[in-house]
Amino acid sequence: MKDRHVVVLSGAGISAESGLGTFRGGGGLWEGVSVKDVATPEAWQRDRARVLRFYNERRRDIRRAEPNDAHRALRELEDVFKVTIITQNIDDLHERAGSSDVVHLHGEIMKARSSLDERLLYPCVGDISIGDTCAKGSQLRPHVVWFGEPVPKMEEAISVAKTADFFIVVGTSLEVYPAASLVDYVPYESTKFFIDPSPSGLADESFHVIASAASEGVPRVVSQLRALMA
Numbered sequence: 001m002k003d004r005h006v007v008v009l010s011g012a013g014i015s016a017e018s019g020l021g022t023f024r025g026g027g028g029l030w031e032g033v034s035v036k037d038v039a040t041p042e043a044w045q046r047d048r049a050r051v052l053r054f055y056n057e058r059r060r061d062i063r064r065a066e067p068n069d070a071h072r073a074l075r076e077l078e079d080v081f082k083v084t085i086i087t088q089n090i091d092d093l094h095e096r097a098g099s100s101d102v103v104h105l106h107g108e109i110m111k112a113r114s115s116l117d118e119r120l121l122y123p124c125v126g127d128i129s130i131g132d133t134c135a136k137g138s139q140l141r142p143h144v145v146w147f148g149e150p151v152p153k154m155e156e157a158i159s160v161a162k163t164a165d166f167f168i169v170v171g172t173s174l175e176v177y178p179a180a181s182l183v184d185y186v187p188y189e190s191t192k193f194f195i196d197p198s199p200s201g202l203a204d205e206s207f208h209v210i211a212s213a214a215s216e217g218v219p220r221v222v223s224q225l226r227a228l229m230a
């Protein structure tokens with residue numbers, strides 16, 4: 001049955017039970033900071049050191065975090081289905097749980113990139129400091145998509161969404177575009193699930209809504225899908 005394709009759209013909520021902050025949970029602040037102060041090109045122009053410090057702290061948090069039962073259940077799906085995970089998250093918890101096909105719409109914090117030439121990428125598990133430069137001599141920055149920047153992997157994600165037999169949305173408020181528009185590309189006849197303890201951002205009645213935390217809801221959906229294929 002590996003010909004049946006499960007596509008997952010995950011957001012910060014799937015990593016919440018791994019101890020990582022969501023973007024709009026803390027009164028609209030991300031780890032106590034407004035995204036406009038650390039996650040925009042203007043913030044980078046205004047205070048590079050502050051932006052680097054913020055992402056260095058996020059990277060340390062992520063290195064201390066572990067994948068949870070939701071990440072692990074999605075890895076188990078690969079035993080039965082073709083699985084593609086489209087994530088808005090910049091953490092590497094899907095990969096560390098063993099998922100083999102992960103598309104990071106908003107970039108990856110464990111990579112650094114040239115602020116001059118975005119093709120120049122470097123592994124980054126430690127801090128990025130002022131003065132850390134790329135091969136062309138320009139300051140390194142986190143390889144993440146900031147507000148107002150293009151989302152280079154959106155076309156790839158749309159192509160993936162169009163091939164979904166099953167579509168699981170987990171841990172996202174669906175407030176940020178273009179990522180949220182992916183739900184519009186999923187075939188009408190596919191079976192769709194929305195997993196969120198406080199499901200709000202979804203207007204589409206065709207989803208099976210599971211009002212629970214990811215670590216409970218995802219394993220439940222995975223068990224249902226595996227039973228279908230038993």
Ligand code: APR
Binds near residue numbers: 011
């Ligand atoms: N399990 C599942 N979902 C949860 C959990 C949990 N334990 N805890 C919270 N949630 C849900 C919240 O109810 C909310 O709907 O996760 C969602 C988190 O929404 P946001 O904080 O808006 O995060 P996300 O949707 O990933 O944000 C999208 O916005 O700031 C940008 O680039 C950033 O990728 C991010 C994008």
